[in-house]
Amino acid sequence: MPEYLTPGVYMEEFEIGARPIEGVSTSTAGFLGETERGPTIPPKLVTSLTQFMRVYGGYIENSHLAYSVDGFFANGGQRCYIGRIVHKNALTSSLDLGDFAVEAVGEGIWGNRIGIRIENASSDPKNDLNPEGKKVFKLTVAYWKSENLPSNFSKPEDQNEKEKKFKQIIEKADAIEVFDDLSEDKNSPDHYIRKLSDPLKNISNLILISNDSIGRPANTEDFFILLPGGNDGDADLTRDDVRGDPAAKPGERHGLTAIAEIDDISIVYVPDIHFVKSGQDTLLDDILIHCETLKDRFAILDIKENETNVGGLMISRPSKYGALYYPWIKIYDPLTKRQISKPPGGYLAGIYARSDTERGVHKAPANELVRGAVGLEFQITKQEQGVLNPRGINVIRSFPGRGILVWGARTCIVDPLWKYINVRRLFIYIEKSIERGTQWVVFEPNNERLWARVRATITQFLTGIWRDGALMGTKPEEAFFVKCDRTTMTQDDIDNGRLICIIGIAPVKPAEFVIFRIAQWTGGSAATE
Numbered sequence: 001m002p003e004y005l006t007p008g009v010y011m012e013e014f015e016i017g018a019r020p021i022e023g024v025s026t027s028t029a030g031f032l033g034e035t036e037r038g039p040t041i042p043p044k045l046v047t048s049l050t051q052f053m054r055v056y057g058g059y060i061e062n063s064h065l066a067y068s069v070d071g072f073f074a075n076g077g078q079r080c081y082i083g084r085i086v087h088k089n090a091l092t093s094s095l096d097l098g099d100f101a102v103e104a105v106g107e108g109i110w111g112n113r114i115g116i117r118i119e120n121a122s123s124d125p126k127n128d129l130n131p132e133g134k135k136v137f138k139l140t141v142a143y144w145k146s147e148n149l150p151s152n153f154s155k156p157e158d159q160n161e162k163e164k165k166f167k168q169i170i171e172k173a174d175a176i177e178v179f180d181d182l183s184e185d186k187n188s189p190d191h192y193i194r195k196l197s198d199p200l201k202n203i204s205n206l207i208l209i210s211n212d213s214i215g216r217p218a219n220t221e222d223f224f225i226l227l228p229g230g231n232d233g234d235a236d237l238t239r240d241d242v243r244g245d246p247a248a249k250p251g252e253r254h255g256l257t258a259i260a261e262i263d264d265i266s267i268v269y270v271p272d273i274h275f276v277k278s279g280q281d282t283l284l285d286d287i288l289i290h291c292e293t294l295k296d297r298f299a300i301l302d303i304k305e306n307e308t309n310v311g312g313l314m315i316s317r318p319s320k321y322g323a324l325y326y327p328w329i330k331i332y333d334p335l336t337k338r339q340i341s342k343p344p345g346g347y348l349a350g351i352y353a354r355s356d357t358e359r360g361v362h363k364a365p366a367n368e369l370v371r372g373a374v375g376l377e378f379q380i381t382k383q384e385q386g387v388l389n390p391r392g393i394n395v396i397r398s399f400p401g402r403g404i405l406v407w408g409a410r411t412c413i414v415d416p417l418w419k420y421i422n423v424r425r426l427f428i429y430i431e432k433s434i435e436r437g438t439q440w441v442v443f444e445p446n447n448e449r450l451w452a453r454v455r456a457t458i459t460q461f462l463t464g465i466w467r468d469g470a471l472m473g474t475k476p477e478e479a480f481f482v483k484c485d486r487t488t489m490t491q492d493d494i495d496n497g498r499l500i501c502i503i504g505i506a507p508v509k510p511a512e513f514v515i516f517r518i519a520q521w522t523g524g525s526a527a528t529e
Helices: 049-056 065-074 109-113 159-172 192-196 239-243 255-259 271-275 280-294 345-358 382-391 421-437 448-467 491-495
Strands: 029-033 044-046 080-084 094-097 100-104 114-120 136-143 175-183 207-209 267-269 298-302 322-326 329-333 338-342 393-399 403-406 480-483 502-505
Touching: 029 065, 029 255, 029 271, 029 345, 044 049, 049 065, 049 080, 065 080, 065 271, 065 329, 065 338, 065 345, 080 255, 100 109, 100 114, 109 114, 175 192, 192 207, 239 255, 239 280, 255 280, 267 280, 267 345, 271 280, 280 298, 280 322, 298 345, 298 421, 382 393, 421 448, 421 502, 448 480, 448 502
Parallel strands: 029 080, 029 267, 267 298, 298 322, 322 393
Antiparallel strands: 044 080, 094 100, 100 207, 114 136, 136 175, 329 338, 393 403, 480 502
């Protein structure tokens, strides 16, 4: 209670009534797969294909990830986290220049094509002490794809030849980073350890500098020095590579284990599951368990390539936290300059995001155009879909004059309560929003006044959802109910610190089967029902 010791007027602020609940994002995706290059820890947020390529490189033959990310952004996706997967026993390229140790940001032989160049800073071309008594230098980092890697980095004697050769080397580089005026002063904001040593704050997409580095490093004699020692590891991708080590410490986690720490992710897709040589079914189970355990995300799955036996296609693992799609789509490949087949999941993730943004999470992500698809691996007929749809396999079909459309909206479960994707994702959205928006309730006095505020808070939130068209009913009372009183908790619950609120929701279901019943009618006579 406040103290009033001096006569006067006191102004006090207090809260009454409901607190607003802000809806969480439902369109942030988490992708796992192999990339040309880039960091493995931690997963990074990217907001465009350009940013993805700047950090992780371009399209590669042994991975579907870059194509999936391309499809995600092309179809309306705006944010996704990338978890780069590497093979077991992969090694990181590194270079020790006395007290100056440099390593690639991630494992793989790609790091052997990173070159570093150390020279005098632009502000101190003679390498004199700066006014603070500390030396500065310029660090140039370059990366070349294997086909562009120069054969020699030594400097010619002639100055004109030096400039000409350096220009040729730089022009061949696929990525260049220049860090000028880096300081040896540990108290300076431009200290190279401060800028380039922390994986979370690192401003380079190519290298990390060891924390053991001391002083200003010496200038490099050749144009660039390549980092040696990188290796891609075992030949085949395994289940453990994708899943990661569940016992790994924070900051050392890969794969599914790493993206489990990212609360913003609401859609999960692993395109490179199709490159796992053994244990694909077990990995599929891992992905669904990941979503079922966290209960705040939904998995997009696709059937293997070249599956022609429509009658034999079945869901191998039922789950209300995932959806399965068939067949693969054909796209234009920027790498080979021809049409190729790719799994559709990344494109579907973008469609989920687009539908959420334009209509809301309550709208089924179906009857939507697949942007970027130029064809289908197989043309699916209405009769064939009649076999697949009741099994929970969503079909992508081509319709003359309408394009290639997603023509299914079912989860991987036949339970009628949870068979539609939009119903499951709507509940994820509501549950997560309420959880985040009611954290203020914890440790409040557990009495009638608190119960009333909780009821008002949730009622206000659900009323907004009903007005958006996500719930049934012509008035809020028909759409939902919220109970939090003596009927929902016993004295024992209260004595043990439990506040129990019961919420009932009537979600909208998609109009999956549109039926028009038509009969002949004799004009002028009374119509009968």
